[in-house]
Amino acid sequence: MSMTEVLYRDATPADAPACADLLQDWLEATDWMPDLHGRDATHGWVTGHLFPSTQVIVAQGQAGLVGFVAVDADGQVLQLQVAEGARGQRVGHRLLALARVRSTAGLSLWCFAANGAALRFYAREGFREAARTEGGNAEGLPDIHLVQEQAA
Secondary structure, eight states: OOGGGOEEEEOOGGGHHHHHHHHHHHHHHOTTSOOOSOHHHHHHHIIIIIHHHSEEEEEEETTEEEEEEEEOTTSEEEEEEEOGGGTTTTHHHHHHHHHHHHOSSOEEEEEETTOHHHHHHHHHTTOEEEEEESSOSTTOOOEEEEEEOOOO
């Protein structure tokens, strides 16, 4: 897949099921990540919570969605997901760049400490650690709050 094959656009409600599937596929493929709710609950959360309350940008490949980012009004990235086959193709970079342009306060997010690949990605994207927890989330996993100030 090359970057020219990917279209970036604002999501519509019709994109919610594909976004939920990208998230659930990652949950099921990640051995350290507990799947607390299952596919139906993931679909319900994405459709009922994520889409109505955040700005969602999708990456559309020739065969369907290959990624999405959901950012709330305060610049909190609630979800960034890239399909396994699209990783390493700068899809995540481009999604964050588009979110960054729309955020007046800069971006922040929480990342699980066990997600080394994501932590390395966010470091390359200019995020820095602001705080850590020992697992005060539904999954009970340590996580790291990362921030990226808006460029002047």
